[in-house]
Amino acid sequence: MQMTEEAGAAVAEAPACAITLLPSGKSFTSQAGESVLDAALRQGILLPHQCKTGTCGACRARVVDGAAACLPGAQPVALSPQEAGQGMHLLCCTQAASDLRIECAEIPHIPGIAVRKLPVRVAALERLAPDVVRVLLQPPPGQHLQYAAGQYVDVLLPGNRRRSYSLATPAREGQEQLELHIRHLPGGLFTDQVFGKLKARDVLRIEGPFGTFGMHDRESQAPAILLASGTGFAPVKARIEQLLATGSRRRMHLYWGGRTRADLYLHSLCGEWECALQGRLTYVPVLSDAPASDGWTGRTGWVHQAVLQDHADLSQHEVYACGAPAMVDAARRDLAVQAGMRPTAFFADAFVAQPG
Known part of the structure; x- marks a missing residue:
């Protein structure tokens, strides 16, 4: 290059x-x-x-x-x-x-979505794991943010700096609050604030929505592989909840990878989806470095390798990968080479850490 x-x-x-x-x-x-x-x-x-x-x-x-x-x-x-x-x-x-x-596949335009800057009030903070917190943000009355499931917003910080976080729920009628899943990066400009000083009723400024993850397939019925690592689960959660809300009959396989059991911070929710969708969603959790104290008896190794173990032919599937760039890149490469995934059927949201 x-x-x-x-x-x-x-x-x-x-x-x-x-x-x-x-x-x-x-x-x-x-x-x-x-x-x-x-x-x-x-x-x-x-x-x-x-x-x-x-x-x-x-x-x-x-x-x-x-x-x-x-x-x-x-x-x-x-x-x-x-x-x-x-x-x-x-x-x-x-x-x-x-x-x-x-x-390159064009993404269909979705009417009504415009990038905006908004002040938002912290409505609640909930610790989901030792290093992950759920932050609920409340926009001002009448200032509902329109977005597509899978998009993200930027939190605007002093010094013209910003940090990006995926929205973990779809936009829906009567639901004004925005949900973010934030992992603590020690020394991080914003995450140190979230885990140290941020409290309910504090005011932040955001801009969005941004990104195109999950906007490719509004009418597709191809079977989908949803592949997440860490807090890459957030946009996947939004997509699944959107499909639940619309009554989609699409067949989905959710693979969520982490190092230890604590990284699967909404594990029980995934099990609830699997039951509610009655055979249309298969949930496969995968841990790469679980200690003996976790008592883990499920799948182990790299999460994208679990996909390859279960799916020898991905030529008719669409794959949505969210999480660490190394995982996304490995999935893009290996699923194409080893399982025939079409390059135009791979959609990604790589989470690039910004600790400074």
Whole structure:
């Protein structure tokens, strides 16, 4: 993904380029110095993305035809050299040097969703695990936030800094409160505050909703693999509760991974879903480093490996992975290579830690 001076000059002088998405055939144009992702968003075309900084990998796509280059100063750290050699790019870090054809699924627009800044009051805090707290936020009267299940909000902090957290419940009529699951990162700018000083009735400022995780398949009935690690469970929880609310008949397999039993902080809720959905949801908890004191008798190892053990063929499935970037990247790679998962059927929300 390194760009030479000659390549950079060629891009700077290039006229607008036409970009075509496959398999839909939808086209749009990009200007010199503009990322492919920003060009699409500017023209009302929503493509998978989360961080827009090259760290989460959600906007990964394959350039099938044409010349593309890394934007000056961009850092596509979520893209491996092997992937780059296979024509993969992070669209938030990539600009067109010619007309392009890109293998990337467009996300349907959902009317009524607009990014807003809101003051919110802390309604309640509940410790779900030694290092995880559920925070309920109450927007002002009449200021209900519209969002899609799987999206996130930014908590706005002093010094023009912000921290991102997924919304753990779907937006629904009569439910104004916003639910966040926050893991403590010692030394973290915001999480130290949450676990040390934050209390009910404190006021925070948020902006959102952001992100496209879970907005791809509003009408899909393909069987779904929901893959979470740690607090990556939050957007998965929102998606499942949305499907419950709409009476969806979709077949789902939920895999939730953690190191120890305490990491599965809403384990009993998952069991309740499995019973309520009567064969439409299978819940598989997986621990990678459980001590003997946990008394764990369930599945062990890496959570995405449990998926491969249960599903030899994922060519007809859609996979939604949320959690640590290492897990998301391993799932993206291994589920495709070992089980035939289609690249356009993998949707991800990688949680990038920001301790400072």
